[in-house]
Amino acid sequence: MPIDAEMIPRERQHEEIASDIYHGGQLLRGNGIMHPGLLHKGLVERARSQGADVIGFCPVTSVDRHSGGFTVTTPKGKIETRDVFIATNGYTPKAFPWQRRRVVPASAFMIATETLSPDLMAKVLPGGRPLLENRYTPLWIRPNEDGTRILFGGTTGEDLGSLNSKAHQLYGEMTRMVPILDGVKLTHCWTGKVAMSFDLLPHTGTHDGMHYAMGWCATGIPMGTYLGHQTALRITGDPASVTALDDRPFPTRPFYTGDPWFLRWAVAWLQWKDRRMMKE
Numbered sequence: 001m002p003i004d005a006e007m008i009p010r011e012r013q014h015e016e017i018a019s020d021i022y023h024g025g026q027l028l029r030g031n032g033i034m035h036p037g038l039l040h041k042g043l044v045e046r047a048r049s050q051g052a053d054v055i056g057f058c059p060v061t062s063v064d065r066h067s068g069g070f071t072v073t074t075p076k077g078k079i080e081t082r083d084v085f086i087a088t089n090g091y092t093p094k095a096f097p098w099q100r101r102r103v104v105p106a107s108a109f110m111i112a113t114e115t116l117s118p119d120l121m122a123k124v125l126p127g128g129r130p131l132l133e134n135r136y137t138p139l140w141i142r143p144n145e146d147g148t149r150i151l152f153g154g155t156t157g158e159d160l161g162s163l164n165s166k167a168h169q170l171y172g173e174m175t176r177m178v179p180i181l182d183g184v185k186l187t188h189c190w191t192g193k194v195a196m197s198f199d200l201l202p203h204t205g206t207h208d209g210m211h212y213a214m215g216w217c218a219t220g221i222p223m224g225t226y227l228g229h230q231t232a233l234r235i236t237g238d239p240a241s242v243t244a245l246d247d248r249p250f251p252t253r254p255f256y257t258g259d260p261w262f263l264r265w266a267v268a269w270l271q272w273k274d275r276r277m278m279k280e
């Protein structure tokens with residue numbers, strides 16, 4: 001399928017963002033924005049309406065395979081099941097050591113501004129589109145789902161410090177990108193874990209009889225939703241479940257057990273590459 005894209009020269013970049021720090025950019029018309037909390041709510045409601053039990057705050061502590069399926073142990077009790085689907089991505093626990101060795105968890109961060117005037121929103125992002133900096137440690141900016149606030153994210157993989165100091169750091173980056181936002185207030189700053197794989201591809205498949213899908217490498221909302229659905233089809237034996245990513249080799253590294261002690265240095269190296277690229 002052809003990609004609906006257009007190069008925007010520097011003279012026209014104010015049609016997309018109130019910033020002068022870029023030398024133009026690429027406009028991808030097929031991209032969109034959504035509210036991940038509402039997506040999650042909708043998915044939970046759909047699952048429950050089909051008879052699924054969704055039980056929160058109930059971590060799986062072990063899974064034992066036997067001839068009839070699996071015994072899944074949790075603090076709230078044991079479950080006997082035919083199939084297990086591991087979808088823990090950046091939170092993959094020690095109970096799943098094979099998967100945990102294959103994903104590198106990293107923290108991601110975002111801030112939200114107070115409600116802004118329609119006039120200011122139209123100046124900051126006239127096209128109402130999300131914008132991503134094309135560098136090794138990207139920053140991204142987008143309107144919220146009803147176009148009344150600016151959401152801004154970045155510094156993925158860095159240490160948190162505190163949410164307050166992270167909000168200050170992201171505010172500095174946001175106003176460097178879009179100076180007319182200087183002076184607006186922030187109402188929220190939040191963080192969560194994402195996961196990278198060593199080959200920078202998402203992975204899905206079956207290991208030791210258990211299904212898994214994870215390692216989204218910044219594509220979790222679309223790819224996670226898609227591969228979650230495909231995995232459900234695989235469990236029900238539907239031939240439409242097949243994807244190009246099924247059971248590809250899922251690499252790890254010697255001695256890596258899921259604790260990314262090297263992340264700080266990897267991020268520092270990528271930041272150094274970004275600084276060098278920006279000087280050129």
Ligand SMILES: Cc1cc2nc3c(=O)[nH]c(=O)nc-3n(C[C@H](O)[C@H](O)[C@H](O)COP(=O)(O)OP(=O)(O)OC[C@H]3O[C@@H](n4cnc5c(N)ncnc54)[C@H](O)[C@@H]3O)c2cc1C
Nearest residue numbers: 059060088089091093108109110191192219220221222224
């Ligand atoms: C600030 C931020 C901004 C982001 N922006 C984007 C974006 O713009 N676009 C995009 O595509 N993605 C984005 N992401 C990434 C996206 O949120 C994730 O890729 C996506 O949520 C992954 O979905 P998932 O269901 O695979 O894993 P998760 O949503 O991480 O869910 C994993 C689940 O596993 C559960 N779990 C952990 N251990 C156990 C256990 N022992 N037993 C049972 N359950 C367990 C956890 O409680 C959690 O509910 C962002 C993430 C963050 C934090």
